[in-house]
Each structure stands twice: as C-alpha cells, then as structure tokens.
Amino acid sequence: MNDNNNIALFIGLLLEENHNRNFMRIERRRLRDQMNPFEMPDAQFMKMFRLKKQCTINLINALQQFLPTKNANAIALPKKVLITLNFLATGSFQNSVGSNTWLSASQPSVSRAVNEICSTIAEYLLPTWVQFPTTEESIRLVKQGFFLKYGFRGVLGAVDGTHVEILAPPENDINHPPYVYINRKGKHSINVMLISDVDCRILAVNARFPGSVHDSAVWQMSSIRNHLQLQHEAGHTNMLLIGDSDYPLEPWLFTPIAIPRNIQEEIFNRKLSSLRNTIERTNGILKGRFRCISRLRTVMYHPTQAAKIIYSCCVLHNICKAANMIDEDIEMRDENDVSDLVGGGNVDVSIHQRGIEARNHYIRNM
Incomplete structure (x- = not known):
C-alpha cells in the first residue's frame, strides 16, 4: 500500500x-x-x-x-x-x-x-522489537559490533539504570506504597534497567522496580542475569555485559577496576569507560526523543501505566533505529539519574571472586 x-x-x-x-x-x-x-x-x-x-x-x-x-x-x-x-x-x-x-x-x-x-x-x-540476543546469529552480530568498535571480545551489551520520575501512587495503594518509589533525591521514580548494543539499539528493558531499589538489586532479580549465569555454567564463558561500579562484578558482568595496579588495568578501564558510553548515549537518545520520560518531565500516571509508557518508548526507539533515523535533539547525559547507597543488594562472595578471576584472565589476554 x-x-x-x-x-x-x-x-x-x-x-x-x-x-x-x-x-x-x-x-x-x-x-x-x-x-x-x-x-x-x-x-x-x-x-x-x-x-x-x-x-x-x-x-x-x-x-x-x-x-x-x-x-x-x-x-x-x-x-x-x-x-x-x-x-x-x-x-x-x-x-x-x-x-x-x-x-x-x-x-x-x-x-x-x-x-x-x-x-x-x-x-x-x-x-x-526489544530482544536480547539468544540465537547464534544475533549473538555473533552483537559481539562483532562491540569488538570492531571497542576491541572488547564477547560483549553482548552494556547495562545501566536510569530513573524516570512518576506521579506518587495513592497513600492507600497497598501494592504500590508511595514510599518505596522515593529515590535518593526524594522524588518518586521508577528505576529502569536498560541494555543496549553498540548501535544504541535497546536489547532489554525492565521498568518493574521502584526508585528506592538500587541498580545492583534490579540486576540480581533480572531474567537476563539468570540467563547469562546459566549460559556461563553451561560452558559459554565468552558472553558478558559491561556495567559501571553500581553493579556487582560477576564472570558474566564486568565492571571497572576501582584502583588499577598496572598499565594493563588502566587500559582496561579506559576501554570499559568508552564502551559504557554506548548505554549512556542510548539513554540520552531515548529520553531526548521521547520527552515524556525526560529528566525534565514527570510521568503523571500510576506506576503500572508509567511502566507501559516506558516500554512503549523503548519499542518506538528501536523502530526509529531500524528506520535509520538520525539521533537528533538528544540528552547525552541524564543528570537526573540517581544511585542509592553503593553496593545495594546482597553480593554473592563466591560469584564476586569468580568475577575477579574472569576479569583478570580477560585483562591478561587483551
């Protein structure tokens, strides 16, 4: 037609x-x-x-x-x-x-x-429209994109959390008590987990958690984390995400080294920082294109409907990417993003240790 x-x-x-x-x-x-x-x-x-x-x-x-x-x-x-x-x-x-x-x-x-x-x-x-790579071909293409641009092997995406301010739920809402949506800045929000590929296409989104929940806690309850852990334990160790220091270090999720001890670790941190710019830019494009979820706006809806609005924006963002639309009028950094107390959520010590070993092995073989 x-x-x-x-x-x-x-x-x-x-x-x-x-x-x-x-x-x-x-x-x-x-x-x-x-x-x-x-x-x-x-x-x-x-x-x-x-x-x-x-x-x-x-x-x-x-x-x-x-x-x-x-x-x-x-x-x-x-x-x-x-x-x-x-x-x-x-x-x-x-x-x-x-x-x-x-x-x-x-x-x-x-x-x-x-x-x-x-x-x-x-x-x-x-x-x-929002699919995490699980087929052999989709995994290969996403990995290839990150390797060609940043020299990182095995990367399936960059992950980060961003807060979308919402209308406070009613005081008598038992399922959505307003106090759990208050973030560190004292505003009601949803903490949205985003994962993107090298071209800023959204691969996964989770808008189910209130603003008081830390990024690491959202991650630990994520189906993507469960999927990557199962894949790793099945022997597919060359599949990982990249996150910032708000996330726990795991064999399938690499984060920056707090205090680099040598030039190799400094190079690793620089590469990691460049790669993480992908998800920051994705967030900026998303919120710049769809101003209803911008840091300058409040979504005047109940959390359940606000989440559907966020999901819709992510779908439409990917439709724009598929149509090769120019990423104009974007906010490169979401200044309203907040992180609650560092280290939110329980860290599995054994998994953290395995993460250190996996990251060290990766650095030695860069």
Missing part, C-alpha cells in the same frame, strides 16, 4: 468517525477533524510524532489486529496512535495534546488513547 492510499485511508477513517457523531458536533469540528497530519511536511511530522510517516503507518497496521474498532463512537485507530505519539514525543500535558489543531480530542479521550495504545504496544510489540 503506497503513501497516497494510506493518506486516503486515514482521511476516510476520520470522516467515518465524524459521521458517527451528531450533526451539530460535525459542523463545529469539521475543519479540525478533517485536517490530515500525513499531509504535513516530513520535518514537521517527525518533530510532532518522532517517527517517519511510513514508520507510523506500519505501526498503525501492526496495532490494527489487536485494536479493532468496537463501537460507532470510538476514535479512529490512526488518530489514537498519533495522539499517543505526540504525547510521548512532547511530554506535554494531555489537554495540550487534545487541543492540538491536528489532533483535536477531549482530555478523557486523550487519556484513554494513551492508555490503550501504550498498553497494546507493551503487551504485543515489546517482545518483537
């Missing part, structure tokens, strides 16, 4: 939406509802929605099988998607999105659209 046909389809859906309402509402909103965002200049479209037009059409088509129109008064799916993309892109309040000339809708309608689209993306598209 070409762009002209898709534009015609979009207009048709919006016109159908209008005809399902009463005559007075049609007369009052005819001009605004019939304006078609796909007729915008490309640069303006990407500024408003962050995705290219074709990527947006592909997203609408992908969601269509999961979100059929249920009743005559429902907002057309293309409009729901564009409302959501605009909200994620700008981080503005919903009534601002709803009053947009191109996307006129009431505030409750905007809220429902964001909830519905983000929930659907998180449930159905996240497993496809």
